Amino acid sequence: MAHANELLVNALRTTAQRLREGAPYAWGHHGQCNCGNLAQVVTTWTAGEIMRYAHAGSGEWTELANDYCGISEAPAEMLVHRLMDIGLTPSDIHHLEYLSDKAVLQHLEGGFRWLKRNRREDAIAYFEAFALLLEGQLIRQQIVREMNALQPQPEAMREMAAV
Numbered sequence: 558m559a560h561a562n563e564l565l566v567n568a569l570r571t572t573a574q575r576l577r578e579g580a581p582y583a584w585g586h587h588g589q590c591n592c593g594n595l596a597q598v599v600t601t602w603t604a605g606e607i608m609r610y611a612h613a614g615s616g617e618w619t620e621l622a623n624d625y626c627g628i629s630e631a632p633a634e635m636l637v638h639r640l641m642d643i644g645l646t647p648s649d650i651h652h653l654e655y656l657s658d659k660a661v662l663q664h665l666e667g668g669f670r671w672l673k674r675n676r677r678e679d680a681i682a683y684f685e686a687f688a689l690l691l692e693g694q695l696i697r698q699q700i701v702r703e704m705n706a707l708q709p710q711p712e713a714m715r716e717m718a719a720v
Contacts, residue, residue: 558660559687560644561694568643569691571598573684576677584675587611591680592640592654600639610636644691656683664690 559565572595576582580597581604583589588597588604588611596607640650652658656672656679663669664686672679 558658559646559649559691561691561698562644563695565644566688566691566695568595568598569684569688573681573688576681576684582677582680590654591656591674591683592650594680595653595684596636596640599643600636607636653683653687656680658687661687661690664693 575598576594580594581589582594584591586604586608587593588602588607593604593607593611596602597604600607602610637647637650641647645653649658652661655674656662657674659669661683662672665672665682666686672683674680
């Protein structure tokens with residue numbers, strides 16, 4: 558599962574908003590599909606540039622993520638690297654392209670349902686649900702940090718016991 562962080566949550570929400578406002582969407586186009594639209598948000602690259610970079614790789618976004626090695630400076634590697642830099646894993650990239658992560662689907666407005674990978678409305682719903690899931694994780698992490706800060710530290714506990 559993705560590493561929850563504000564940058565990723567904001568990128569997912571921005572992508573959903575761009576799609577809602579009519580950004581080009583074509584599932585079979587590397588630069589205008591689910592991952593391509595997210596890549597446009599997290600990079601300065603256009604849909605055309607993303608498509609050219611992706612075509613330097615091994616196939617669909619799923620294959621690009623699976624083949625990612627992290628060392629190469631190949632254009633396709635840079636695409637996957639940018640998505641992983643914001644907290645996604647190769648598995649997340651696969652699920653994002655196919656709108657298929659059950660944990661994300663559980664967070665859909667109205668509850669769990671299967672989505673179609675090539676429907677704009679479903680992509681928007683998935684981006685929003687993914688952001689909601691990660692935001693919930695961030696809130697829980699913050700609560701745990703705050704609770705831990707309230708716990709007496711071991712040194713303080715030893716001092717109290719010595720008194």
